[in-house]
Amino acid sequence: MALKAVKTKVSLADKAYRELKHKILDNELHSGQQMTEAEVSVLLNMSRTPTREAMLQLASEGLIELKPRHGMRVKPISIDDMQEIYEVLTGLESTAAALCATKGLTSEQLSLMHDAVNTMNETLDRDDLTEWARADEQFHRYLVEFADNNRLKHLVSNFIEQSHRFRMLTLKMRPKPTNSNKDHLDVISAIENRDSEKARLIHHQHREKSGRMLISLIKNVGLNHI
Amino acid sequence: MALKAVKTKVSLADKAYRELKHKILDNELHSGQQMTEAEVSVLLNMSRTPTREAMLQLASEGLIELKPRHGMRVKPISIDDMQEIYEVLTGLESTAAALCATKGLTSEQLSLMHDAVNTMNETLDRDDLTEWARADEQFHRYLVEFADNNRLKHLVSNFIEQSHRFRMLTLKMRPKPTNSNKDHLDVISAIENRDSEKARLIHHQHREKSGRMLISLIKNVGLNHI
DNA sequence: AAATTTATTAATGTATACATTATATGATCT
DNA sequence: AGATCATATAATGTATACATTAATAAATTT
Numbered sequence: 001m002a003l004k005a006v007k008t009k010v011s012l013a014d015k016a017y018r019e020l021k022h023k024i025l026d027n028e029l030h031s032g033q034q035m036t037e038a039e040v041s042v043l044l045n046m047s048r049t050p051t052r053e054a055m056l057q058l059a060s061e062g063l064i065e066l067k068p069r070h071g072m073r074v075k076p077i078s079i080d081d082m083q084e085i086y087e088v089l090t091g092l093e094s095t096a097a098a099l100c101a102t103k104g105l106t107s108e109q110l111s112l113m114h115d116a117v118n119t120m121n122e123t124l125d126r127d128d129l130t131e132w133a134r135a136d137e138q139f140h141r142y143l144v145e146f147a148d149n150n151r152l153k154h155l156v157s158n159f160i161e162q163s164h165r166f167r168m169l170t171l172k173m174r175p176k177p178t179n180s181n182k183d184h185l186d187v188i189s190a191i192e193n194r195d196s197e198k199a200r201l202i203h204h205q206h207r208e209k210s211g212r213m214l215i216s217l218i219k220n221v222g223l224n225h226i
Numbered sequence: 227m228a229l230k231a232v233k234t235k236v237s238l239a240d241k242a243y244r245e246l247k248h249k250i251l252d253n254e255l256h257s258g259q260q261m262t263e264a265e266v267s268v269l270l271n272m273s274r275t276p277t278r279e280a281m282l283q284l285a286s287e288g289l290i291e292l293k294p295r296h297g298m299r300v301k302p303i304s305i306d307d308m309q310e311i312y313e314v315l316t317g318l319e320s321t322a323a324a325l326c327a328t329k330g331l332t333s334e335q336l337s338l339m340h341d342a343v344n345t346m347n348e349t350l351d352r353d354d355l356t357e358w359a360r361a362d363e364q365f366h367r368y369l370v371e372f373a374d375n376n377r378l379k380h381l382v383s384n385f386i387e388q389s390h391r392f393r394m395l396t397l398k399m400r401p402k403p404t405n406s407n408k409d410h411l412d413v414i415s416a417i418e419n420r421d422s423e424k425a426r427l428i429h430h431q432h433r434e435k436s437g438r439m440l441i442s443l444i445k446n447v448g449l450n451h452i
Numbered sequence: 453a454a455a456t457t458t459a460t461t462a463a464t465g466t467a468t469a470c471a472t473t474a475t476a477t478g479a480t481c482t
Numbered sequence: 483a484g485a486t487c488a489t490a491t492a493a494t495g496t497a498t499a500c501a502t503t504a505a506t507a508a509a510t511t512t
Contacts, residue, residue: 011465036493047467052494056279060286062377069474069493084375091321091378092314099313149310151288152317155381237495262463273497278464295463295504 012046016054019044024063025164029074031226036071062162076225079215082166086211089159090204093140096147096156097187097203101196109146110188116142117184124178129171136177139184143203166226170217180206238272242280245270250289251390255300257452262297288388302451305441308392312437315385319366319433322373322382324426327417335372336414342368343410350404355397362403365410369429392452396443406432 020040023029035043041051055072058064064072077085105113119135137160144156183206190199218226246266249255261269267277281298284290290298303311331339345361363386370382409432416425444452 013465038493048494049466049468053279053282053465056282057286060283068495071493084377087321087325087375088318088377088381091317091324094321095313095317098317149313151310151314155314239495264463274464275496275498279495294465297463 011050013050013053016040016044016046016051017057020051020054020058021063021161024058024074025161027165027168031074031076031165034071034073039071061158077162077166078225079219082163082211082215082218085159085162086207086215089156089163090207090211092152092156092159093143093207094200094204096144096149096152097191098196098200099147099149099152100143101191101194101199103148104194105146105191109142110192113139113142113146113184113188117181117188120181120184124176127176129176132177133167133171136180143187166214166218169226170214173217173221174213180210237276239276239279242266242270242272242277243283246277246280246284247289247387250284250300251387253391253394257300257302257391260297260299265297287384303388303392304451305445308389308437308441308444311385311388312433312441315382315389316430316433316437318378318382318385319369320426320430322370322375322378323413323417323429324422325373325375325378326369327420327422327425329374330420331372331417335368336418339365339368339372339410339414343407343414346407346410350402353402355402358403359393359397362406369413392440392444395452396440399443399447400439406436 020029029035037048037052037055040055041048044051055064055066059066059072063075065075066072075081116135116139120132120139123129123132123135140160141157144153147153183202186202187199187206190196190202246255255261263274263278263281266281267274270277281290281292285292285298289301291301292298301307342361342365346358346365349355349358349361366386367383370379373379409428412428413425413432416422416428
């Protein structure tokens with residue numbers, strides 16, 4: 001039996017969206033950097049139409065801003081922006097934690113969350129902060145995915161992306177996150193016990209605290225924007 | 227001195243977006259109704275390009291879904307969708323209530339909220355449910371606006387829009403909302419007392435209860451979608 | 453009559469052309 | 483040198499043309 005190549009047709013607009021987003025999140029396109037539609041279409045090697053659609057989408061997601069006759073600009077994130085982003089993200093994830101406790105999780109789901117906590121411990125032990133951050137984000141994404149609310153999941157994903165650059169910037173500046181996992185385990189425990197208020201509260205305090213710390217780190221370095 | 231006409235240049239894409247949105251929210255375009263790009267461009271009397279941009283935006287906001295070669299479809303809202311929407315909306319608005327209490331409101335802001343409550347009482351007294359709903363929504367929008375977080379405000383606005391059709395559908399089916407304003411006043415009081423947990427909790431229970439009621443009303447009529 | 457195959461049509465995604473006009477540049481004046 | 487005005491240019495928003503191909507209709511086979 002001949003093996004057929006699986007061919008998923010990706011539109012150019014979708015390709016443009018993904019590539020631009022990747023360049024922004026990985027700092028290949030810097031904060032404040034401007035590009036006209038024509039420049040973006042040259043960069044991505046396609047006509048203006050799909051790049052324009054991609055840019056409109058990224059603008060609605062808050063990663064870039066569009067200025068007529070000046071094209072797109074990678075949105076600098078001010079301290080106020082960070083504050084806003086964290087307030088929303090904290091509220092959304094706490095809602096997810098509460099929903100997990102209300103709806104209940106399977107043992108497989110709980111196991112995955114424990115795995116993420118274990119990975120965080122291991123990566124901390126060997127001082128691998130990048131991998132720690134990955135496992136941390138994975139834990140948070142599980143929390144939201146298992147809340148079983150697709151709209152919530154997409155919202156949180158967008159806010160995690162918006163916060164990506166300042167989380168990565170501060171990763172090497174912050175104290176080693178040795179207490180993080182106590183909160184994570186307490187949240188898991190509250191979920192297991194179906195205590196939605198406790199799950200919500202613990203996670204809320206956890207997120208609020210880390211948001212405050214990130215913001216003060218950035219302020220202490222004298223940055224107004226990133 | 228000659229009076230100059232104030233001219234704000236609105237793009238056709240923006241015009242298309244607003245008109246389509248208006249038609250959906252006011253049920254001029256019915257749930258499940260399909261239109262190809264060409265049909266929409268005839269309806270709106272413009273070329274496909276701006277209508278396409280408008281449709282992409284409305285799709286990302288969840289009011290329509292796009293299906294290649296079939297165009298757009300006004301998104302029917304299932305019971306599950308309603309549940310999701312209310313879970314998110316409840317979480318977001320509760321976050322706003324808590325933020326209002328944390329940040330504190332001016333006496334003007336508090337006065338506006340009291341005005342909305344008074345309007346609700348008056349409209350209830352004369353059995354004007356449509357105006358009551360307007361005042362109710364106004365109260366909720368104040369809550370979010372005064373939380374002073376632009377991202378949160380836009381999110382809530384989008385979810386209020388998504389919930390608009392089923393709120394309007396159930397408006398005449400629901401019991402007269404005689405207890406609503408006790409909750410509203412309690413929230414205002416908690417905000418005045420700078421008690422963020424209490425503001426959050428009261429509002430959360432309030433929203434959760436009304437969400438459950440709306441959903442059960444729709445189920446009792448035997449509808450799976452609206 | 454139902455199932456399968458073939459041909460045709462039309463819908464989208466993209467590229468390109470065009471019109472409008474904001475912005476940059478250059479010239480002139482103070 | 484700085485301010486103002488005029489002009490040219492280029493960026494966007496829109497319309498239109500084109501290529502691809504999914505979906506539908508028609509023809510053929512069972």
